[in-house]
Amino acid sequence: MTTYILRRLLLSIPVLIGILFATFALSRLIPGDPCRAMLGEKATDAVCNEFISRHGLDKPILVQFGVYVNEIAHGDFGRSFRFSKPVTDLLMERLPITVELAVSALLVSILVGVPLGVISAVRHNSWVDVLTMLWANIGVSMPVFWLGLMLAYVFALALKDTPFQLPPSGRLSPGIITVPFYEVWGMSLGQGGFFYNLADFVGRMNILNSVLSANWETLGDALKHLILPAVALGTIPMALIARMARSAMLEVLGQDYIRTARAKGLTRNVVIMKHAFRNALLPLVTVIGLSLGGLLGGAVLTETVFNLSGVGRILYDAITARDYGIVQAFTVVIAVFFVVLNLIVDISYAYLDPRIRLN
Amino acid sequence: MSADTPKIAKLDAEGLSLKSVSLWQITWRRLFKRKSAVLGMVILGIMVFVALTAQWIAPYPPTLSMLDAKPPQNLDKRSSPCIHLFGCPADQPQHILGTDGNIRDEFSRLLFGSRLSLMVGLATVSFAIAIGTVLGALSGYFGGWVDNLIMRIMDVLLAFPSLLLAIAIVTVLGPGLINALLAIGIVSIPSYARVVRASVLSVREMDYVSATRALGGNTNQILFHRILPNALTPLIVQGTLGIATAILDAAALSFLGLGAQPPTPEWGSMLGAERNQVFTAPHLVFYPGLAIMLTVLSFNLLGDGLRDALDPRLAHVS
Numbered sequence: 018m019t020t021y022i023l024r025r026l027l028l029s030i031p032v033l034i035g036i037l038f039a040t041f042a043l044s045r046l047i048p049g050d051p052c053r054a055m056l057g058e059k060a061t062d063a064v065c066n067e068f069i070s071r072h073g074l075d076k077p078i079l080v081q082f083g084v085y086v087n088e089i090a091h092g093d094f095g096r097s098f099r100f101s102k103p104v105t106d107l108l109m110e111r112l113p114i115t116v117e118l119a120v121s122a123l124l125v126s127i128l129v130g131v132p133l134g135v136i137s138a139v140r141h142n143s144w145v146d147v148l149t150m151l152w153a154n155i156g157v158s159m160p161v162f163w164l165g166l167m168l169a170y171v172f173a174l175a176l177k178d179t180p181f182q183l184p185p186s187g188r189l190s191p192g193i194i195t196v197p198f199y200e201v202w203g204m205s206l207g208q209g210g211f212f213y214n215l216a217d218f219v220g221r222m223n224i225l226n227s228v229l230s231a232n233w234e235t236l237g238d239a240l241k242h243l244i245l246p247a248v249a250l251g252t253i254p255m256a257l258i259a260r261m262a263r264s265a266m267l268e269v270l271g272q273d274y275i276r277t278a279r280a281k282g283l284t285r286n287v288v289i290m291k292h293a294f295r296n297a298l299l300p301l302v303t304v305i306g307l308s309l310g311g312l313l314g315g316a317v318l319t320e321t322v323f324n325l326s327g328v329g330r331i332l333y334d335a336i337t338a339r340d341y342g343i344v345q346a347f348t349v350v351i352a353v354f355f356v357v358l359n360l361i362v363d364i365s366y367a368y369l370d371p372r373i374r375l376n
Numbered sequence: 377m378s379a380d381t382p383k384i385a386k387l388d389a390e391g392l393s394l395k396s397v398s399l400w401q402i403t404w405r406r407l408f409k410r411k412s413a414v415l416g417m418v419i420l421g422i423m424v425f426v427a428l429t430a431q432w433i434a435p436y437p438p439t440l441s442m443l444d445a446k447p448p449q450n451l452d453k454r455s456s457p458c459i460h461l462f463g464c465p466a467d468q469p470q471h472i473l474g475t476d477g478n479i480r481d482e483f484s485r486l487l488f489g490s491r492l493s494l495m496v497g498l499a500t501v502s503f504a505i506a507i508g509t510v511l512g513a514l515s516g517y518f519g520g521w522v523d524n525l526i527m528r529i530m531d532v533l534l535a536f537p538s539l540l541l542a543i544a545i546v547t548v549l550g551p552g553l554i555n556a557l558l559a560i561g562i563v564s565i566p567s568y569a570r571v572v573r574a575s576v577l578s579v580r581e582m583d584y585v586s587a588t589r590a591l592g593g594n595t596n597q598i599l600f601h602r603i604l605p606n607a608l609t610p611l612i613v614q615g616t617l618g619i620a621t622a623i624l625d626a627a628a629l630s631f632l633g634l635g636a637q638p639p640t641p642e643w644g645s646m647l648g649a650e651r652n653q654v655f656t657a658p659h660l661v662f663y664p665g666l667a668i669m670l671t672v673l674s675f676n677l678l679g680d681g682l683r684d685a686l687d688p689r690l691a692h693v694s
Contacts, residue, residue, distance in 0.1 A: 035532030046548050154412070154680075158673035160624055162631050163647060163665030166654045174655050314539030318628055322651070332540075333632060336547050348544045352536045359535075 021367050021374040029356055036352045041085050044345045045078075057098040057340075094346035099338055104346040107331065109214065112350075113221035114188070114327035118319065119312050121224075121243055122251035127305065130255040134262025135297075138270060139289060149259055156256025161315045165249035165322035172245060184242050186324035188223055193238045197221075198229035250319040254308035261304040265297035272296075299369050306362030313351055399609075399686075406685035413681025419674035427490040434484035435470070438641040442479045453477055454650070454657040474659050477650055478639070482660060485641035486667055492642045493671050496557060496626040497619035503561035505615055508568025509607070513599055515569065516576030527573070530566040538563045539625055546634045553642070556635035560625045564618055571614050575607035609686045616679035620672045627668045643668045 052065040052074070060068070069075055073084040088094070094104035137146035169185035176182050189195065197220030199206055206213040220226050223239035269275065270293050278288045317329035324330070328347055335343035367374035407413050426433070436442075457474040458464035473482040515526040533541070538560075545559035579585065580603065588602050629635035630644030631651075638649060643664040650660040 031528055032531050032535050035528065036535055039532055039536075040544070043544055043548050154676060155669070155673060158620065158624075158669050158676050160627055160631075160644075160647075160665055160668050160672075162628065162651070163661070163668065166647075166651060166661050167665070170654050170658050170661075310537035311539075314537040317539065317543070318631065321632065332543070336543065337633065339547075341547070344544060344547050348536070348540060351540055355537055356535050 125251035126255035130258030138266030416677025512569035512572025620675035
C-alpha cells in the first residue's frame, strides 16, 4: 500500500508542474502589459517598473517561470488591486465557505443518491426505478444556476409564510451572529502561525463552528441558509451517483455468489447490504471522485445565484473587474485542490480493491 | 436469388438473414426500440425544426425592442405572458411568454435561442473531436515519447475542473461567444483524445493492420482507413453526450456574462440578464432554463440510447 501511495504521489508531480505552467502561460497571454493587468489600469510608471523588476518580468521566460513557481511555493500569490490585500488572505477567508458548501452538497448527493440507486436496482423495473431514472436523466441535464433560481423562487416566495420557507441568499439572517469557537473556548492563539490559521479556517465554516461552540440558534439558521444552495449544487452529482449505484448494484445482484447467499437462507437485507452493496462500492467511489470537479465548477454558479461570498463568487467578481491576480491564484489553488482530491480517490480505490495496488 | 429466396432470408434476426444488414441499420432499429432514446430524438427533432424555421414562426424579430409601441399597445418592461386564447384581453398584443427587461418578445427570443444552442453544441464538439482524434491517434499509433508528451498534456487539462478552466481561458481571450466556444472546445479535447487512443491501441496489433502494412500500405492508409473507423462508434457516443455538456457549459459561461453578449438571444445570457428579477418576473428565468434543460436532456437520452444500441455485447437484444 505504501509503495502504491508513493508511486501515485510521484505520478502527480508532472501534472502539478503542468498546472503551474498552464496558469503561468495563461497569465502571460493576457493582452496588454502584465503590470497593468495585475495592478489595474491606474498603476503609475514608477509602480510598474518596480513591479516588473520585483517579479523578474524583464528576465527570460524560463527565469520568469522559476520566479513564479518560487512565489507560489512560498504562498505568495501577489496582491489584489481591488481589495488591496494579499490574495492569500482572501483565499483563506473565502475558501472555508466554498468547502462548507461543496461538502454539504456532496453529502446531500451521496445520502440521497446512493439509497435511490440501490432501491431502484433491488426493485428493478418497478415504478420507483422508472421514476428514479427519469429524475436522474433530468438531474444531469439541469443547469445549476437555473435550478438554484427556481428553488429560491419556490422556497422563498411561493412557500412564503409556511413552515417550508427558506432564505434565498446569504449565510445567516440579520441579527444572528457567529463567534469563532476558539474565542468561545477562551483560547488565545495569537496572530499567524499554523494553528491560528487552522482554527480561523474552521471558525469560518458556520456549521462546524456553531457545533463546536454549542451555539444551536446559529446552527439552525446556518443550516436553513445552506439547504437550497447545497441541494442545487448537489443535484447533478446526485443524479450521477444514483445512476451509477443502480447499474453497479444490478451487475452485482446478477452474480452467482448472490444466489448462493440467498440459497443459504440469509435475509434479504444481509444479502443486499453485505454481499451486494460492498462490491458495488468501487464504481461509486469513481463517480463521486469524478463529480468533485463539477462540484467545484458548479460552486462558482451556485455562489453567484445565492450570494455566498465564497471562492466562486469572488472569482466571478474578479473576472468582471478583470482582477487577473485573483483569477490566476484561484485557478491554481482549485486545480491543485482537485489533483489532491483525485489522489485521495485513487488511494481509496487501492484500499477498496487490492487488485489495483498489486498491479 | 430474388425469386426463390430461401425461407431463412425472411427471418429478420441479425446476421442470419442473407441480405446483409449494416451496423447503422441495426443501430437505428435498436434505437427506435428504446423509449427514452425515442423521446430524446423527438425533443431534438422539435428543437432542430424550431431552429431551422425560427425566422418564420417567431412572431417578432428577436432583438426588436418595442419601446416605441403606440398607446393602446404600450407595454411594460417584463410584462407577464399574454395569450388571447387564455383570457388575455384582445386589445393587448399577444406575447406568449411575456416581454423581457428591454421589452422584447421573450417567445421569439427563445425560438431564436435554439439556433445558438445547437450551433454551440455542434461547433465545440466538432472542434474537440477533430483535434482530439488527431492527438489520440498520434499518441496511440506512435507510442513512446509522443504518447507520453500528448497524454501528460491531456492530464493537465483534465486536472482543472472543466468549467473553471473554460472561465480562465475566456478571461484571457476576452468575453464573447466565439471565445467561449473555443474555451469549451479546448477543455473537452482530452476526453476524445483518450477515447481514440484507447481504440487505436486495441486495434493497432490486429492481423488486418499487419496485412495492410505487408501489402505496402502507408501510415496514412493504415491510420485513416484501417484504424480510425474502429474508433467511430465510441466517438459518436462520446460526442453526443459531449454536446450536452458543451451546451450546459456554454450556457453557464453566458450566464456569467463571459459568453454570448446582449442582445444576442442566447438562453444562458437571457437568464443571466434577468436573474435578479426571479421574484418579480419568474417567467423570464423559467423558460430559458427549461429550454436549456430540454435540449441537454435530448442529447443525453440520445447518447445513452446510442451507447446501448452500438454496444456489440448487447447484440442479441436487437
